[in-house]
Amino acid sequence: MKAFVVIGAWVLAAFAGLGRLTRFAGTALLRLVQPPWYPAQWLQQMLVIGWLSLPVVGLTAIFTGSALAQQIFIGGSRFNAAATVPAVTVIGVVRELGPVLGGLMVAGRVASAMAAELGTMRVTEQIDALVTLRTDPFRWLVAPRILAAVLVMPFLVLVSNALGVMGGWLLATQRLGFNSAQYLATTARYLEADDVISSLVKAGVFGFFIALMGCYHGYHSGGGAAGVGKATTNAVVSSFILILLANLVITVIVFGS
Amino acid sequence: MSGPRIELAGVAKRFGSRQVLAGVDLAVMPGESMVIIGGSGTGKSVTLKIILGLIAPDAGSILVDGQAVVGLKGAALDAHRARFGMLFQGGALFDSLPVWRNVSFALAGSTDERRAAAIANLALVGLGAEVADLRPSELSGGMQKRVALARAIAARPPIIFFDEPTAGLDPITAAVINDLIRKLTTDLKITAVTITHDMHSVRTVADRVAMLHGGVIIWQGPLASLDGCDNPYVRQFITGSAVGPITVPGAR
Numbered sequence: 158m159k160a161f162v163v164i165g166a167w168v169l170a171a172f173a174g175l176g177r178l179t180r181f182a183g184t185a186l187l188r189l190v191q192p193p194w195y196p197a198q199w200l201q202q203m204l205v206i207g208w209l210s211l212p213v214v215g216l217t218a219i220f221t222g223s224a225l226a227q228q229i230f231i232g233g234s235r236f237n238a239a240a241t242v243p244a245v246t247v248i249g250v251v252r253e254l255g256p257v258l259g260g261l262m263v264a265g266r267v268a269s270a271m272a273a274e275l276g277t278m279r280v281t282e283q284i285d286a287l288v289t290l291r292t293d294p295f296r297w298l299v300a301p302r303i304l305a306a307v308l309v310m311p312f313l314v315l316v317s318n319a320l321g322v323m324g325g326w327l328l329a330t331q332r333l334g335f336n337s338a339q340y341l342a343t344t345a346r347y348l349e350a351d352d353v354i355s356s357l358v359k360a361g362v363f364g365f366f367i368a369l370m371g372c373y374h375g376y377h378s379g380g381g382a383a384g385v386g387k388a389t390t391n392a393v394v395s396s397f398i399l400i401l402l403a404n405l406v407i408t409v410i411v412f413g414s
Numbered sequence: 415m416s417g418p419r420i421e422l423a424g425v426a427k428r429f430g431s432r433q434v435l436a437g438v439d440l441a442v443m444p445g446e447s448m449v450i451i452g453g454s455g456t457g458k459s460v461t462l463k464i465i466l467g468l469i470a471p472d473a474g475s476i477l478v479d480g481q482a483v484v485g486l487k488g489a490a491l492d493a494h495r496a497r498f499g500m501l502f503q504g505g506a507l508f509d510s511l512p513v514w515r516n517v518s519f520a521l522a523g524s525t526d527e528r529r530a531a532a533i534a535n536l537a538l539v540g541l542g543a544e545v546a547d548l549r550p551s552e553l554s555g556g557m558q559k560r561v562a563l564a565r566a567i568a569a570r571p572p573i574i575f576f577d578e579p580t581a582g583l584d585p586i587t588a589a590v591i592n593d594l595i596r597k598l599t600t601d602l603k604i605t606a607v608t609i610t611h612d613m614h615s616v617r618t619v620a621d622r623v624a625m626l627h628g629g630v631i632i633w634q635g636p637l638a639s640l641d642g643c644d645n646p647y648v649r650q651f652i653t654g655s656a657v658g659p660i661t662v663p664g665a666r
Contacts, residue, residue, distance in 0.1 A: 277509075285468055286506035289499075290520040290565075291492050 181299075181373050188293065188300040195297055202305035206267050206368075210313055213266060214259045218317040221254050222246065222324030230333050242329050243340045244347035250321035251352045252412070257404050259317035260363035263310065264396040268371035271302055272392035275375025276385035284376070299376065303368040310364030311357040318356060355411045362407065363400045370396035417480060419444045419573065419605045420465060425474030426629070427460055434460050436629030437474065442622075447599050447606040449616050449637075451651060452626035453660060458609035459503070461626065462575045465607075466498055467491050478573075499566035499574040503581050505558040507550035507565070514546035517564045535564040539594055556587035560594070567598055574599070576608040580615050592618035613652055616640070625651065627660065 226246045233239040275298060278284050287294050322344060329335040371392045378388035418441035425438040434457040442448045450458050463469040465476055467486060476483040478494065486494050507516050517535050518528035533543045539560040550558055559579065566574050576595060580588035592615050599606040599619070608619050616623060617637065624634035625648050633645045640652060650658030 281504050282502045282506040283508055285463070286500070286502055286508070288468060289466055289495055291495055292519070 177377075178369075178373055181376070182369055184295050185299045185303050185369070185372070188295045189304055193296065195301060198297060198301035199305055202301045203309050205270075206263070206302075206305050206364075207309035207313060210263050210266055211316065213262050214313050214317050215320050217258050217262050218250070218255060218319075218321035219324035219327075221258055222250050222321030223328040225249055225254065225321075226325035226328045226333070230329070239333075242325070242333065242335065243343040246325035246329075247322050247344045247348050248352060250325065251318045251348060251356050252408070253404070255318035255321050256314045256356050256359040256363065257400065259314045260310070260360065260367065260400045260404075261397060263306075263313060263363075264367045264370075264400060265393060267306065268367045268392040268396040269389045271368065271371025272375035272378070272389045273385055275372055276378030276388040279376065279378045280381055280385060294376070299372045302372055303365060306364035306368035307361050308364075310360040310367075314356055314360035318353075351411065355407065358411075359404060359407050362403050366399040366403060367396045370399065418442055418477070419446075419479060420607070421477040422461070422465070423475045425461070425464060425476060426472050427457070427464060427469065428472055433629055435464075435471070438626070438629070438631055440624055440631055440634070442605060442607055444605055445603055447596070447608070447619055447621045448624060449620035449622070450607065450609045450624050450626055451611065451616060452609075453651070454611070456626045457629060458626055459577055462500075462577060462607065462609060466500065466575070467494060496569075497571055497573050499569065499571040501559075501562050501566045501574065501576045501579055503578040505550070505562040507558055507562055509550055512547050512549060513553070513561050516550065516561060517568050519565065520569045531568065532564070535568045536561070538567065538598065539564045540590070556583055556591070559583065559587075559591055563591070563594060563598070567602065567604075570602065571604070573605045573607070576606065576610075576619075578610055578612075579608060580610065580612045585614075588612065588614065589618075595619050613654075616652075 226242050229242045229245045229249075230239050233241050233245075275284070278298070284294050284298070287297060326335075326337070326340055326344070329340055330337045374388040374392040374395070375385075378384045380387070420440070420442040422438050422440045425435055426433070427435040434455075438457075438461060440448075440450075440461075450461065452458050460469060464471050465478070465483065467483060471484060474484075478497065481494070483494055507513075508519070511519070513536070514529050514532035517532035521528050521531050523531070529546065533546055536543070536545065541557065541560055541564070545553065545557065545561070550561065553561065563579075566576075579591050579595060583591060595606070595608065596619050598604065606619070608615065610616060610619075620637045620640075622634065622636050623640050624631050625645070626632070627647050633643060633648050635643065640648070643649065643652075646659050649655075650660050
């Protein structure tokens with residue numbers, strides 16, 4: 158009987174949490190379509206999320222693309238399919254590794270920073286101060302971050318895809334003996350519009366979850382430094398899980414049939 | 415205006431199992447400087463936040479300039495908050511903005527106009543234009559309090575709340591802040607509510623004093639009657655004695 162009570166309490170808490178999150182997201186999205194807007198905040202967030210994430214996303218893509226090409230070459234050689242390196246690399250990078258690893262790297266950098274910043278603003282009463290100065294924190298803090306992340310993530314993933322493919326090309330031509338022109342021609346032949354579109358859709362969805370988790374956990378942070386630390390951890394973990402889950406769902410929907 | 419500017423009746427608030435406010439009754443007259451004293455955790459800050467509409471009370475009514483506050487939403491709540499300035503305990507300055515943008519945050523106008531207004535308000539609290547472009551993290555605690563004070567008065571609200579204005583400051587800086595609050599409330603004809611533990615603040619800033627204990631106002635009266643008060647709770651608080659009816663958890 159006690160087990161049912163515990164499970165029931167857990168389920169109720171989970172639904173209550175989901176309800177709070179949905180309400181939070183709904184409020185933020187509503188503020189995006191209602192004036193007043195703060196374009197300077199949007200631009201600043203685009204710079205912070207997009208421009209400043211480029212190095213980490215770019216390096217991740219180059220290293221992963223190179224490693225992927227190496228693995229495909231080794232694996233493919235076992236059944237005389239080493240020539241598939243350019244095709245499988247471009248499909249693997251654009252459909253999966255570019256958006257997913259780009260999303261995870263941005264989540265690690267941005268969701269944690271958002272949660273820490275908003276959490277600190279919460280515990281130092283800066284969010285209360287915003288309200289007393291008649292500024293809606295959702296308009297000033299949350300909506301610009303969500304909009305910026307959704308708009309900027311596709312560009313980051315485009316860069317990630319390009320650098321991932323370039324990493325594979327570099328390794329294949331410099332180490333594995335592939336002809337450069339043939340490699341690029343094969344890459345272009347096997348890259349389809351659906352691959353790129355699904356990649357960009359994933360990026361936008363991942364951007365939404367990254368900003369939503371960072372803002373939600375930071376906004377509801379409490380309990381001083383420990384509370385801010387917990388909010389930061391929760392933001393990163395939950396955005397990782399949501400990115401991986403959303404990736405699976407989008408992949409099954411787009412490519413499952 | 416003849417009636418109170420702020421009037422609380424039976425205001426109650428519970429957080430979980432803890433009854434923080436259990437029926438606060440308080441009236442603050444226009445132009446009056448009311449100081450609320452009381453121990454830590456007695457609900458002084460909660461009282462201010464309830465009046466501001468940052469926290470919803472469980473029971474009771476709040477009138478500001480005769481208008482009911484509880485349940486206000488949207489534009490009506492914004493209009494209510496426009497009557498207030500607030501000096502938060504830690505200053506609550508926005509780290510990401512320079513000083514002048516903090517001070518002019520709620521002001522309208524062009525960038526030049528807002529910057530000029532910020533510098534004028536900084537001058538009122540004894541700070542020069544040279545701090546305008548600094549970040550809050552580059553200022554001392556006392557300077558941060560002054561900037562927060564400049565922000566609180568910048569829009570010339572008719573009512574200002576001061577939450578522990580001297581907390582964490584050395585005695586001299588605290589005295590400067592107290593004098594500033596007294597001068598500004600008098601010069602700008604502001605209705606002020608200050609919450610503090612600091613008896614120097616009370617004696618400098620207050621026209622009237624109220625003591626919050628056990629979730630209710632247990633005594634209130636003019637500053638002049640504070641020292642002659644025979645309420646044992648008030649006596650213990652103003653003398654800072656460890657012996658008396660107020661007990662601190664964990665103290666022997």
